[in-house]
Amino acid sequence: MTSSAMATLDHPELRESLNNLLRSSRPRLERVLRNFEVPPEDAEDILQDAQLTLLYKWDKVRSPESWLIGTVKKKCIMYWRKRRGSLCEAVDTAILDLIALPQAPDQERTELTCDLNRVLSKLSARCRSLLKLRYGLGYGPTEVAEQMGYQTSSIRKVTNRCLAALTRQLLAVGFHVAPEGVGEDDHVPGEPQDG
Amino acid sequence: MYQESRKMGDHPSSGLLFDFLFGRSTRHRNRQVVRHLLDGCAVCAAAVDGVPSLPRAQTFDYAAAFGRVERAVEERHHDFAVERAEAAERLREIAVQPFYRQWIMVTESAHFRTWGFCVLLLDACREWGFQDPPRALHTARLGLEIADRLDRERYGAARVNDLRARAWATLANAERILNDFRAAEKSFGRAERLLKEGTGDPLEAAFYLLLKASLCGHQQRFSEAFRLLDRVQRTARRCGDLHLCGKALITRGFLAGMAHEPELSLQLLREGLGLVDPGAEPRLVVAACHNLILGLTESGRHQEARELLEDSRPLYQRLGDSMNLIRLTWIEGKIALGCAELGRAEALLLEARSELTERGLAYDAALLCLDLARLYARQGRGAEMRRLAEEILPIFQAREIGREAVSALIVFQKAAAMETVTLGIVQELSDSLQESRAVPGLRFRESL
Numbered sequence: 280m281t282s283s284a285m286a287t288l289d290h291p292e293l294r295e296s297l298n299n300l301l302r303s304s305r306p307r308l309e310r311v312l313r314n315f316e317v318p319p320e321d322a323e324d325i326l327q328d329a330q331l332t333l334l335y336k337w338d339k340v341r342s343p344e345s346w347l348i349g350t351v352k353k354k355c356i357m358y359w360r361k362r363r364g365s366l367c368e369a370v371d372t373a374i375l376d377l378i379a380l381p382q383a384p385d386q387e388r389t390e391l392t393c394d395l396n397r398v399l400s401k402l403s404a405r406c407r408s409l410l411k412l413r414y415g416l417g418y419g420p421t422e423v424a425e426q427m428g429y430q431t432s433s434i435r436k437v438t439n440r441c442l443a444a445l446t447r448q449l450l451a452v453g454f455h456v457a458p459e460g461v462g463e464d465d466h467v468p469g470e471p472q473d474g
Numbered sequence: 475m476y477q478e479s480r481k482m483g484d485h486p487s488s489g490l491l492f493d494f495l496f497g498r499s500t501r502h503r504n505r506q507v508v509r510h511l512l513d514g515c516a517v518c519a520a521a522v523d524g525v526p527s528l529p530r531a532q533t534f535d536y537a538a539a540f541g542r543v544e545r546a547v548e549e550r551h552h553d554f555a556v557e558r559a560e561a562a563e564r565l566r567e568i569a570v571q572p573f574y575r576q577w578i579m580v581t582e583s584a585h586f587r588t589w590g591f592c593v594l595l596l597d598a599c600r601e602w603g604f605q606d607p608p609r610a611l612h613t614a615r616l617g618l619e620i621a622d623r624l625d626r627e628r629y630g631a632a633r634v635n636d637l638r639a640r641a642w643a644t645l646a647n648a649e650r651i652l653n654d655f656r657a658a659e660k661s662f663g664r665a666e667r668l669l670k671e672g673t674g675d676p677l678e679a680a681f682y683l684l685l686k687a688s689l690c691g692h693q694q695r696f697s698e699a700f701r702l703l704d705r706v707q708r709t710a711r712r713c714g715d716l717h718l719c720g721k722a723l724i725t726r727g728f729l730a731g732m733a734h735e736p737e738l739s740l741q742l743l744r745e746g747l748g749l750v751d752p753g754a755e756p757r758l759v760v761a762a763c764h765n766l767i768l769g770l771t772e773s774g775r776h777q778e779a780r781e782l783l784e785d786s787r788p789l790y791q792r793l794g795d796s797m798n799l800i801r802l803t804w805i806e807g808k809i810a811l812g813c814a815e816l817g818r819a820e821a822l823l824l825e826a827r828s829e830l831t832e833r834g835l836a837y838d839a840a841l842l843c844l845d846l847a848r849l850y851a852r853q854g855r856g857a858e859m860r861r862l863a864e865e866i867l868p869i870f871q872a873r874e875i876g877r878e879a880v881s882a883l884i885v886f887q888k889a890a891a892m893e894t895v896t897l898g899i900v901q902e903l904s905d906s907l908q909e910s911r912a913v914p915g916l917r918f919r920e921s922l
Binding site: 293294297298299301305308309312313316317318319320321322323326327328330331332334338339340342344345346349350354357364365369370372373374376377379391394395397398402440449450471 | 494495496497499501504505507508509511513534535536538539542543544546547548550551554555589593603629630634673674675676677678681712713714716717718735777840849914
């Protein structure tokens with residue numbers, strides 16, 4: 280249809296370029312992956328996804344190495360965000376399960392409530408109230424929203440933040456936390472950096 | 475079960491903690507770990523204080539992962555190479571068909587539903603945006619239709635969303651060029667939503683922002699447009715993409731011109747031209763050079779404009795686009811007029827007008843006549859001026875133009891009838907028409 284559009288088609292060297300790029304960038308990529316502490320099996324997914332995107336967008340990327348390193352870094356950040364989300368979900372499910380266990384003796388139940396209250400007492404008043412409604416009274420999200428005066432549309436987000444705070448508290452400083460409001464295209468301070 | 479977790483021993487093993495942290499543990503095991511942590515175990519909290527302290531994390535070996543990725547990409551590359559080769563063929567096949575037939579082919583045949591073909595179509599839109607905006611709009615719709623039908627399993631859902639976002643942004647840009655700003659806003663909205671579900675590729679976002687900035691500029695929302703362009707430049711720097719940085723500067727230069735900041739516009743266009751790769755987007759370079767020449771001419775720097783025009787002439791000719799060549803003649807006429815070479819100016823302007831009229835571009839021809847009007851006013855050629863006014867006024871009146879432009883038209887009309895048009899009257903009409911957003915004039919409507 281147009282000469283410039285047609286000109287982008289002939290890339291017999293594309294496969295070789297992609298492989299060479301992966302090989303030449305490997306030390307930097309490994310450094311990124313190590314700094315972000317991504318296990319190899321997950322690193323493979325990240326790398327493969329980035330390389331496939333690069334394959335499809337090769338014509339649009341003018342500096343493939345910068346693009347690849349930047350993309351892998353970003354995917355590592357997203358990986359940890361997702362991990363944190365899963366971890367919070369696991370903690371939430373575990374607490375709900377523990378509370379719901381029918382065969383737990385009274386003493387154990389009291390100890391659990393006591394331990395839970397101790398952890399919750401270290402959270403902000405808002406999170407404490409929300410999680411007490413969730414775990415103590417067994418309220419669902421809509422009931423929590425009504426009780427605390429939140430919009431039902433925003434309660435999920437608020438609950439997730441409180442669960443993240445609870446998980447942080449449980450694990451002390453056991454996982455990296457991106458500051459609130461960090462944009463997708465921004466670097467996350469505090470995250471491990473490529474050396 | 476609960477008792478079991480309390481009797482689990484003093485601490486969960488590092489392996490169990492690791493699996494818990496990485497989401498690889500069972501629900502039952504998770505419960506054990508969480509119950510233990512609720513006890514406030516400082517030892518385990520310290521153990522999970524950063525995954526690398528866990529033994530497994532320190533022994534990460536990525537060699538096998540790199541090997542497997544290389545093989546996986548090689549496999550996919552083969553399919554993609556075939557697809558790209560076919561895409562070129564499909565593009566030739568479809569290009570000769572009328573629009574309605576193209577639509578049928580694309581919607582009914584799975585052969586057209588490939589990434590490679592979709593990208594080629596969307597790239598073609600950029601070309602048509604310069605030359606044939608309605609065609610660009612149609613092509614963008616085709617591209618969008620294909621992007622929506624791409625196999626998510628094959629290409630990856632996030633990547634498909636990237637391409638769908640690109641298709642919506644391309645459509646929005648075509649709508650913007652055709653002055654349908656409301657439709658463009660909506661299409662950009664769709665593009666933005668899809669980008670959020672995409673891969674997060676910063677270059678994809680930059681493409682969207684660049685086009686959105688153009689829309690904002692055309693809506694006179696200059697500060698917003700410049701903010702978007704700042705983001706594009708930041709992305710370009712981070713990705714080491716000088717060409718993109720140059721494109722952002724050129725767009726900024728176009729918009730600065732629209733915002734009546736001629737000096738800034740010239741400076742930005744120069745800077746942008748210094749960064750873009752001329753081989754990659756020759757039309758963009760010609761458009762930027764053209765606006766630079768026009769800016770210099772309008773600032774009275776005719777000699778500079780002429781020198782730049784001579785330097786750029788081979789580029790116009792190499793591109794061979796007839797509209798560009800007409801614009802070249804027009805601007806040469808303007809420069810000659812500025813240099814008081816009135817005979818040459820008249821010949822060039824008449825030549826450009828005749829070419830525009832031949833192509834049925836009456837409105838552009840009428841705009842060019844304002845330059846002829848300047849020439850006639852300078853020479854006091856009242857009769858020619860009257861004829862010119864009779865010819866162009868209905869064309870302007872048929873267009874949606876601002877109140878000030880209508881007033882300036884009436885003044886011009888009366889003065890022409892009385893053969894008393896002055897340079898000031900022509901300038902006022904020209905300025906008020908430029909103010910009116912419906913008037914792209916000799917300036918390139920940037921269609922990046």
